Amino acid sequence: ATLALSTLMLPTSHAAEVRYITVKAQGSVKVTPDAVRINATASHLASTSKDALAATAKTSAALRSVLKNSKIDSKDIATTSVTTFPEYKYGNDGVTTLLGYRATQSFTITVKAAESAGTIVDALVAAGGDNVQINGVSPFVLNSSKAADVARAVAVKNAKARALSYAKLLGVTLGKVNYLTEGGASNNPPIYGVAKAAADSATVIDLGTQDVSVSISVQWALI
Numbered sequence: 623a624t625l626a627l628s629t630l631m632l633p634t635s636h637a638a639e640v641r642y643i644t645v646k647a648q649g650s651v652k653v654t655p656d657a658v659r660i661n662a663t664a665s666h667l668a669s670t671s672k673d674a675l676a677a678t679a680k681t682s683a684a685l686r687s688v689l690k691n692s693k694i695d696s697k698d699i700a701t702t703s704v705t706t707f708p709e710y711k712y713g714n715d716g717v718t719t720l721l722g723y724r725a726t727q728s729f730t731i732t733v734k735a736a737e738s739a740g741t742i743v744d745a746l747v748a749a750g751g752d753n754v755q756i757n758g759v760s761p762f763v764l765n766s767s768k769a770a771d772v773a774r775a776v777a778v779k780n781a782k783a784r785a786l787s788y789a790k791l792l793g794v795t796l797g798k799v800n801y802l803t804e805g806g807a808s809n810n811p812p813i814y815g816v817a818k819a820a821a822d823s824a825t826v827i828d829l830g831t832q833d834v835s836v837s838i839s840v841q842w843a844l845i
Contacts, residue, residue: 641843641844643844644841645784646837646839647778647780647784647837648835649772649778650834651769651773651834652834653831653834654830655762655829655830656736656764657733657734657761657762657763658733658760658762658827659730659733659762660739660759661730661731661757661758661759661760662729662731662746662754662755663727663728663729663757664685665678665724665754666681666725667709668722668723670723671706681749681750681753681754682729685749685754687749688745689731689746691745692741693735698732698733700729700731701728702728703726703727704726706724706725706726708723708724709723709724734764736827736829739759739761739827740826741824741825744824744825761827761829761830761832762832766834772834773834773836776836777837778840782840795845797843798843799840799842799843802838802839803840805837805838808836809835
């Protein structure tokens with residue numbers, strides 16, 4: 623805990639002292655993520671950049687179709703990059719061979735029904751085959767407002783308990799609250815396992831838990 627016990631001397635015309643105690647505290651609550659972010663890339667190698675990009679566009683369209691059928695809103699699908707570049711093979715003899723031109727289109731997909739994320743991953747791979755890569759799957763808390771309210775209650779409880787403890791040790795009494803400031807709610811990185819295949823070969827996304835935390839500073843007058 624951080625403690626500040628101060629006495630402010632007012633001008634002589636006020637003939638009084640203002641004393642206060644300030645503590646900082648944090649409240650945290652564990653929640654299960656309610657959404658999953660999927661990063662996927664469509665990729666093709668062809669003899670020209672134009673052909674590679676055209677083939678990638680077809681795979682990307684197939685991925686969008688899968689997402690639409692999975693009831694993923696278009697606003698939850700964002701293209702993060704489109705690239706084309708030559709791809710080479712580097713031989714042990716020092717000879718460099720041009721294999722062709724690779725085109726990619728990468729997406730960030732927000733799945734708001736977390737329990738369906740594994741099924742969507744499987745559907746994307748089925749649609750794109752070896753021309754799609756799943757680059758990452760990250761569970762997260764989409765709506766943390768309720769959890770933040772609980773964390774605030776815990777933070778206030780912790781702050782008051784600390785202030786009372788210090789007041790007792792110092793032989794003073796807490797009065798009214800002068801102010802309370804919040805440092806902001808934060809979502810700590812979730813604890814989860816990687817996507818894994820279940821016994822029936824269906825992909826399962828382990829959601830794990832995530833801490834939603836609120837930090838506050840509270841000042842009490844002393845009486």
